[in-house]
Amino acid sequence: MDSNFIISQSDAVDFLKSLPDESLDLVITDPPYESLEKHRKIGTTTRLKHSKSSSNNWFEIFPNSRFEELFIEIYRTLKNNTHFYLLCDQETAFIVKPIAESCGFKFWKPIVWDKMKIGMGYHYRARYEFILFFEKGKRKLNNLAIPDVLQVPRVYRGYPTEKPVALMDILIEQSTEKGFLICDPFMGSGSVGVSALSLSRKFYGNDLSIDSLNHTIDRIKNIEETPDTC
Numbered sequence: 001m002d003s004n005f006i007i008s009q010s011d012a013v014d015f016l017k018s019l020p021d022e023s024l025d026l027v028i029t030d031p032p033y034e035s036l037e038k039h040r041k042i043g044t045t046t047r048l049k050h051s052k053s054s055s056n057n058w059f060e061i062f063p064n065s066r067f068e069e070l071f072i073e074i075y076r077t078l079k080n081n082t083h084f085y086l087l088c089d090q091e092t093a094f095i096v097k098p099i100a101e102s103c104g105f106k107f108w109k110p111i112v113w114d115k116m117k118i119g120m121g122y123h124y125r126a127r128y129e130f131i132l133f134f135e136k137g138k139r140k141l142n143n144l145a146i147p148d149v150l151q152v153p154r155v156y157r158g159y160p161t162e163k164p165v166a167l168m169d170i171l172i173e174q175s176t177e178k179g180f181l182i183c184d185p186f187m188g189s190g191s192v193g194v195s196a197l198s199l200s201r202k203f204y205g206n207d208l209s210i211d212s213l214n215h216t217i218d219r220i221k222n223i224e225e226t227p228d229t230c
Helices: 012-017 035-041 064-077 090-102 165-175 191-198 210-220
Strands: 005-008 024-029 078-088 106-114 128-136 149-151 181-184 202-206
Touching: 005 191, 005 210, 012 064, 024 064, 024 165, 064 078, 064 090, 078 090, 078 165, 090 106, 090 128, 165 191, 181 191, 191 202, 191 210
Parallel strands: 005 202, 024 078, 024 181, 106 149, 181 202
Antiparallel strands: 078 128, 106 128
16 A cells, blocks of 8 residues: 555445554545435435436445444544544534544534525525544644634535535644645545645545445546556
């Protein structure tokens, strides 16, 4: 694993189990959380329908019952004195916070990503998403002037649930230095990888979907000529 980036197609937990103890400098990830199914059933999201503007063909729900095993592996693979960012909705935040704490993480706060454009919903339409900020050990942020509300416009008509690279830039620059290794076990559109490589970091990415792998490789092929795959 000497490449600047490695791309894998696997279950997220299985992928993390393949990595050595304390090998990662930062994890940023956005699992396809279980509450999406509830919102789909009542018609407040189209994120799981079969279409290229949505995502049912491209990812499977990661059930709440598996978060403990996920967090155990994230904690194991992170070096001491590192950060972990989990993007999620309000409902999932209440479920995962105590689980992550029971696995050893210190919870600092929810960072609010203000998407600056109204989205879907029924009671007060969605404009924000949480980024749960966890720590293993103790690590100071690189810039203490950054607020806990990050205003970055959402990606419109991109890959399903695509996150803006500019948002990942903030998190990566806050919690790492050049040459550090960043991991996203649910990489989706590959925004974490694009940001990491553009900022002279290394990236390990994984997703179950072959569409995600192909999409991510297409996005970063101008940053690195040939990816390693496993």
